[in-house]
Amino acid sequence: MSMPFYVAPEQVMKDRADYARKGIARGRSLVGLTFAGGILVCAENVSRTLHKVSEIYDRIAFAGVGKYNEFDSLRTAGVRHADLKGYNYSREDVDARSLANAYAQTLGQIFTHEMKPMEVEILVAEVAADPPDDQLFHILYDGTVVDEEGFTVLGGEAETIAERMKQAYQATADLGAALRAAVGALAGPDRQLEPRELEVAVLDRGDGRRAFRRLENDELAALLTSS
Amino acid sequence: MTLPRFSPDRDPGSSFVDLVRRMNGEPPKVEPNEHGPVIAHGTTICALRYHEGVIMAGDRRATAGSSIAHRAMDKVHPADRHSGVAIAGSAGFALEMVKLFQLQLEHYEKVEGAALSLEGKANQLAQMVRQNLPMAMQGLVVIPLFAGYDLRRQVGRIYTYDATGGRYEETDFHADGSGGRDARTTIKLGWTEGLDRAAAIELAVEALYEAADEDSATGGPDPVRGIYPTVATITAAGYTPVPESEVSERFAALIQHKSESGHPR
Numbered sequence: 372m373s374m375p376f377y378v379a380p381e382q383v384m385k386d387r388a389d390y391a392r393k394g395i396a397r398g399r400s401l402v403g404l405t406f407a408g409g410i411l412v413c414a415e416n417v418s419r420t421l422h423k424v425s426e427i428y429d430r431i432a433f434a435g436v437g438k439y440n441e442f443d444s445l446r447t448a449g450v451r452h453a454d455l456k457g458y459n460y461s462r463e464d465v466d467a468r469s470l471a472n473a474y475a476q477t478l479g480q481i482f483t484h485e486m487k488p489m490e491v492e493i494l495v496a497e498v499a500a501d502p503p504d505d506q507l508f509h510i511l512y513d514g515t516v517v518d519e520e521g522f523t524v525l526g527g528e529a530e531t532i533a534e535r536m537k538q539a540y541q542a543t544a545d546l547g548a549a550l551r552a553a554v555g556a557l558a559g560p561d562r563q564l565e566p567r568e569l570e571v572a573v574l575d576r577g578d579g580r581r582a583f584r585r586l587e588n589d590e591l592a593a594l595l596t597s598s
Numbered sequence: 599m600t601l602p603r604f605s606p607d608r609d610p611g612s613s614f615v616d617l618v619r620r621m622n623g624e625p626p627k628v629e630p631n632e633h634g635p636v637i638a639h640g641t642t643i644c645a646l647r648y649h650e651g652v653i654m655a656g657d658r659r660a661t662a663g664s665s666i667a668h669r670a671m672d673k674v675h676p677a678d679r680h681s682g683v684a685i686a687g688s689a690g691f692a693l694e695m696v697k698l699f700q701l702q703l704e705h706y707e708k709v710e711g712a713a714l715s716l717e718g719k720a721n722q723l724a725q726m727v728r729q730n731l732p733m734a735m736q737g738l739v740v741i742p743l744f745a746g747y748d749l750r751r752q753v754g755r756i757y758t759y760d761a762t763g764g765r766y767e768e769t770d771f772h773a774d775g776s777g778g779r780d781a782r783t784t785i786k787l788g789w790t791e792g793l794d795r796a797a798a799i800e801l802a803v804e805a806l807y808e809a810a811d812e813d814s815a816t817g818g819p820d821p822v823r824g825i826y827p828t829v830a831t832i833t834a835a836g837y838t839p840v841p842e843s844e845v846s847e848r849f850a851a852l853i854q855h856k857s858e859s860g861h862p863r
Binding site: 420422425426427444445447448449450451452454455456457458459469473474476477 | 622697709
């Protein structure tokens, strides 16, 4: 009987992490941030139909970067998780924290037990009545959950974009200012992002039951140009 | 609760009903008989087309046998932004069906990224009524009335159902439930093409009044407790409940008119 080669567990984990990071770095980044009127998620995405940012539940949104089919299957699972929980208990009992934990469990399980880790990073955001209670959970390919304050950046160039975002971020900004800050951070000093290269959605802090709303076409262009 | 994930061949797709069945198992089968509990029933509901869209209305009474089970039950519910569903029949099953239907429409919209067409929603409801057929055979019938504003055709549309899940589109108006026949006759006599909002609400209110006059299981206006039938409009702008104050004014005017004319029929 032949013996399999011994590979140190550290090496296995490192190889998997490198693999996942490489996959994520191929895609474009996105920024999620809280502002006076709610939570804004702004992604660089040339497709009008294959969304990176979506609605999960009344006050919860999802965003993913990396491999589309992988984060989209996580999105669908999240919608199911939330809708089932709301059906079995009550709409008030659906929260971002428990969803983020469920995502972390699944991603962690896949990272350690399956051949290939998921090449994704996801954001679960929940808007609250007051800005300090807003929640942004950034979940990595290996199941690590980070509870972010103010803003978070997902994707390959996260560090440089986060640095730019830190300069521009203001918690009390209105929608237009928050959007321009996010787009400026995503684009960097050397290029300009057009509305058609962006996918933008907000979770409105208002009274409506379903807080999720996409910003598209004219509205997006108007917000980007006004100052 | 763990994340519900499925292999592609077992995936319930955008169906919330299938998802619930996968996760929670089949609902228990019940076999009611004459010694079983008396179950609450809901009663008269109606819908009619007017120039902006559709009006839906329903009384508030639920009965259990010959006694009144609830005085303030809502039978007209929003199904999603541009459609509403009203229910007659076994109250518990009917309310569960409404809840599942609302969730199904929203679930589909979120999973697929686009809302169902009005026709698609009507067919979805037909399937849910058909799934209730074994219960209907035991006497636990649920008959919904579905109406909505078709954004593609820009017109209000009304769908009716029978206990087997048969789905029929009505051109102008319909009423269902134990007082449905009287309500339907009243609307038939007063309906014309292109009614305005006020006239359409008046007609719906009158239909419910006449139904309550003839049918003991239909509740009329209750000024003592301040309980009035539910009325809602569905137009291009979406589902909007008509404020209770407006409904009570309509009833007051109707009752005054009837007493002044001197011969309550």
